[in-house]
Amino acid sequence: MKTQRTRSQQRVLTLLNTLNSAVSAQDIHMELRQRNQTTGLATVYRALEALKLEGAVQVRTLPNGESLYDPVHRDQHHLTCLNCGTSTPIDECPVQELESQLQQSNQFKVFYHSLEFFGLCDQCQTNS
Amino acid sequence: MKTQRTRSQQRVLTLLNTLNSAVSAQDIHMELRQRNQTTGLATVYRALEALKLEGAVQVRTLPNGESLYDPVHRDQHHLTCLNCGTSTPIDECPVQELESQLQQSNQFKVFYHSLEFFGLCDQCQTNS
């Protein structure tokens, strides 16, 4: 586990812990500027990449190709509408046991998991 | 449920059912050309969008922003390495019950779900 973090990595991680929802790299870039910690967009991406690899943040890539970042251990489960893209968090999570099982049988170090249901929300079902 | 499909939608769906793994839109475009069913790339995307909305295909967006398409009801569960991007399918799936439960309580029509574990594979753990 790496403990040596660059200035921008610290900034990004601190910001993520402050916010209460997943945000995009571009959001982070703008948010930092507003807090007088202006950081180049490329640097934000580089910091996120590093934090991701040490397991400090988790990523969820949306169908439009944009990625959202969260500190690890925040909820990562969603009900996502394929039409309007609305994503509702869900609480239930029946996979803890499976996770530890996979770690062992695959020699794979699991940082986090994501469970997502796709379909049509109430509203979009009507408008289709 | 729509039954009227355009020519390109039929081509795309037929192709997907032929292949035994998820492919990108660009893969589909090239594969169709090889089968003398050349179809514009934009048309492939439009066909996939339509098929997605009627629940005939499922999508998985990779961390690099590329989307992979599959006919619905094929495995959608993976163990993905954050470093090298390798994605290993897994069989276990403990969420069928939760799915029907969500359909009811959220008025949400679920087409499919995806369960993915992220971390580092055996090899990448060593090289980090």
Place this chain on the structure above:
DNA sequence: GTTATTGCAAACAATTTGCACCCAC
């Protein structure tokens, strides 16, 4: 004939990369 579908090229948007500058040690 009218309407939906298609292909091409241009437009877009998120992300990555090259490279010069700068800061920390």
Place this chain on the structure above:
DNA sequence: GTGGGTGCAAATTGTTTGCAATAAC
């Protein structure tokens, strides 16, 4: 002073859109 970290701008990549040509009914 040296090496990693950073910022900017340019390049890249997957996807979407405008619009004229075409096919379907």
